[in-house]
Amino acid sequence: MSGGKKQPLRSRQWYQGNSKSAFMHRSWMKNRGVPDDMFDGRPVIGICNTFSEMTPCNAHLRGLAEKVKFGIYEAGGFPVEFPVLSPSESQTRPTAMLYRNLAAMDVEESIRSCPIDGVVLMAGCDKTTPSLVMGAASCDIPAILVSGGPMLNGVVKNERVGSGTAVFRWVEELNAGTMSEEDFLAAEAGHARSAGSCMTMGTASTMAAMVEAMGLGLFQNAAIPAVDSRRAQLSQMAGRRIVDLTRARTTIGDILTREAFENAIRVNAAIGGSTNAVLHLIAIARRMGVDLSLDDWDRLGRGVPTIVDLMPSGRFLMEDFYYAGGLPAVMRILGEHNLLHREALTVSGGTVWDQVETAEVWNEEVIRGWDKPLTDEGGIAVLRGNLAPRGAVLKPSAASPELFSHRGRAVVFSSIEDYHDRINDPDLDVDETSILVLQNCGPKGYPGMAEVGNMGLPKKLLEKGVRDMIRISDARMSGTAYGTVILHVAPEAAEGGPLAFVRSGDWIEVDIAERRLHLDVGADELDRRAENFVPSLPSVASGYQQLYRDHVEQADLGCDFDFADASCALSPQRVSH
Missing domain, CATH: 3.40.50.2300 (Response regulator)
Structure with missing residues (x-):
C-alpha cells in the first residue's frame, strides 16, 4: 500500500x-x-x-x-x-x-x-x-x-413498517385472505415515503x-x-x-x-x-x-449478540437507530467487550476508537444492553455437510429457533419458474415439517444469483397459520427478508454441486448449533444421480451475461470474476499516453 x-x-x-x-x-x-x-x-x-x-x-x-x-x-x-x-x-x-x-x-x-x-x-x-x-x-x-x-420510517395506518420487510408479510396475508387488495395497494404510499434506501x-x-x-x-x-x-x-x-x-x-x-x-x-x-x-x-x-473466508465469518460472529432491535429481525427502523446513537454507539459497546480492533485506521484521520469512544446510547430499546440482546448469537452461521461442501449461510437472528434442529422431507423445485408453477398446487406433497429446496438459482444458474431464496410458503399451509419453514437454495435472500432460510449453497446446482441431486422425498437434517447441513442419501446413490449430469442453464441475453457466466466465482468466494482479484490488479500509477 x-x-x-x-x-x-x-x-x-x-x-x-x-x-x-x-x-x-x-x-x-x-x-x-x-x-x-x-x-x-x-x-x-x-x-x-x-x-x-x-x-x-x-x-x-x-x-x-x-x-x-x-x-x-x-x-x-x-x-x-x-x-x-x-x-x-x-x-x-x-x-x-x-x-x-x-x-x-x-x-x-x-x-x-x-x-x-x-x-x-x-x-x-x-x-x-x-x-x-x-x-x-x-x-x-x-x-x-x-x-x-x-428513508424515513414507513408508516401505514399508524403502524411502523419497514420497506421491503413489510411487503413479505403483506403478500402472505393477501394470499391467506387476511388482507384486502384495497389495503394492500393503499400500503404502497406509506411504505417508502421519502428519498433514501x-x-x-x-x-x-x-x-x-x-x-x-x-x-x-x-x-x-x-x-x-x-x-x-x-x-x-x-x-x-x-x-x-x-x-x-x-x-x-x-x-x-x-x-x-x-x-x-x-x-x-x-x-x-x-x-x-x-x-x-x-x-x-x-x-x-x-x-x-x-x-477472508466463510470460516472467518462463522468464527468471528460466534459469541456476538445482536443488540440492535431493527427489522427484519426486530421492531425498529434506521431512523430510530440514528436517534438512539447509531453505529458509533454499537461499536463502542463492541470495543468495551474487546471485540473491536481499536487501532484500525479510518478516513477521519484517527483510529476507530478515536471515532467511537465517546458515543452514547440514547434509547436502550433500540440499542440494547449487552446482557439484554435481541438474540444471543447474532453472527452469520456457516453450515457445511454433504449438501454444501463449500458452505451455506443462514442468519440466525431472522430465523425461528424451533427450526434450528430439524429433520424433514425435501420438496424440490428445479427452478424459480418451477416453484411459481407448483407452490400453490393443492396437490403438492408438502406439510409444515417439509423442507423446501430450490435449485439452479446460483451465480451461474440464474444467472446472477437472484434474491429468491426466501421462497413464500404454500398457500395451503399459510391458511393453516404456518409462517415459517426451512428453505434451502443456492440463491440469495433480500436483506429485508426473514425466516429460517439457508442460502448461498456452494457449489451451486448449475456447477454440479450436490444440491443438483436432491430429490423430493429425500430426508435432510439441519443443525444450526453444530453447523451441519446433511442430505440423508448415500454417497453411491449421489454418484449414480450425478452420472451424465447436464447443467440446467437458461439462455443468456447478452454478451455481458455470457462473460458473467463464464467467469463468475462461486458464493464462498464472493461471486466476483475470476480475473478480478488482487493478483490481477495493476497500479493506477501505470498510465501511458
Whole structure:
C-alpha cells in the first residue's frame, strides 16, 4: 500500500508541463470555465456518482454530490463528478447482483483512465456500495464513501413498517385472505415515503454500516436519514477529508486491512446485518488481497449478540437507530467487550476508537444492553455437510429457533419458474415439517444469483397459520427478508454441486448449533444421480451475461470474476499516453 509515500499526484501526468497532451487535457477541461489555477498541482478529486432516476434509493445523490464539491473546493481540491453504472435493486431485471461486477469494472476503469488523485464514492442502493468499493479497491487510491442514507420510517395506518420487510408479510396475508387488495395497494404510499434506501437493516443499510465499521465512511455515515440536513453536512465534510487523504497519500488499502474486515464482521453480527454482506465483503477483501473466508465469518460472529432491535429481525427502523446513537454507539459497546480492533485506521484521520469512544446510547430499546440482546448469537452461521461442501449461510437472528434442529422431507423445485408453477398446487406433497429446496438459482444458474431464496410458503399451509419453514437454495435472500432460510449453497446446482441431486422425498437434517447441513442419501446413490449430469442453464441475453457466466466465482468466494482479484490488479500509477 502507498500510505505516507509522497508519490506524484496521478493528475500531474495529464496536466503538468507544456506538451501537446497537457495542452489538450487542460484546454478541453477549460471549456466549462475552469480557471488556470485549478491545474496548479492541487489534487483532482473524482466524485463517482451512482445517481440515477432508475435507482430510486440513489435519486437524491445529485444534491449530495454538490455538497461534496463544496467541501472539496473548501479544502483546495479540484472536484470532477462522473457517472457509473447504477444497478437498481427495485427496478433492475433479472437481478441487480448480475451487474454488481460490471459496475465495479466501470468504477475501476473510470478511475484508471482519468486524471483522478482521490475519489469520493456516492452510493446507496444495495449493489452500488460494494461495486464502488470493489472498483476503488482494485485501484488503491485515496477513497471515502458517502452513503445516501435510509428513508424515513414507513408508516401505514399508524403502524411502523419497514420497506421491503413489510411487503413479505403483506403478500402472505393477501394470499391467506387476511388482507384486502384495497389495503394492500393503499400500503404502497406509506411504505417508502421519502428519498433514501430501505430503512430496515436490509442490504443497503448493512453495507452502509460495513463501510463505517471498516473506517471508509465518516462518523454516522450508516444511519443519518437521507433527508436529514446532517446527511448534507456529512457529505460536505467528506469532500474536505478526501483532499486531506489525497495529500497524505492515504489510500483505500491503508484503511481496508484485515483488522477492518474483522471489525465489520463483528459489527454485522451486532446489528443483525444482511447475509448479502458475506458475499460483498469477501469480494472486496479478495480485491484488496486480504484473506477472508466463510470460516472467518462463522468464527468471528460466534459469541456476538445482536443488540440492535431493527427489522427484519426486530421492531425498529434506521431512523430510530440514528436517534438512539447509531453505529458509533454499537461499536463502542463492541470495543468495551474487546471485540473491536481499536487501532484500525479510518478516513477521519484517527483510529476507530478515536471515532467511537465517546458515543452514547440514547434509547436502550433500540440499542440494547449487552446482557439484554435481541438474540444471543447474532453472527452469520456457516453450515457445511454433504449438501454444501463449500458452505451455506443462514442468519440466525431472522430465523425461528424451533427450526434450528430439524429433520424433514425435501420438496424440490428445479427452478424459480418451477416453484411459481407448483407452490400453490393443492396437490403438492408438502406439510409444515417439509423442507423446501430450490435449485439452479446460483451465480451461474440464474444467472446472477437472484434474491429468491426466501421462497413464500404454500398457500395451503399459510391458511393453516404456518409462517415459517426451512428453505434451502443456492440463491440469495433480500436483506429485508426473514425466516429460517439457508442460502448461498456452494457449489451451486448449475456447477454440479450436490444440491443438483436432491430429490423430493429425500430426508435432510439441519443443525444450526453444530453447523451441519446433511442430505440423508448415500454417497453411491449421489454418484449414480450425478452420472451424465447436464447443467440446467437458461439462455443468456447478452454478451455481458455470457462473460458473467463464464467467469463468475462461486458464493464462498464472493461471486466476483475470476480475473478480478488482487493478483490481477495493476497500479493506477501505470498510465501511458
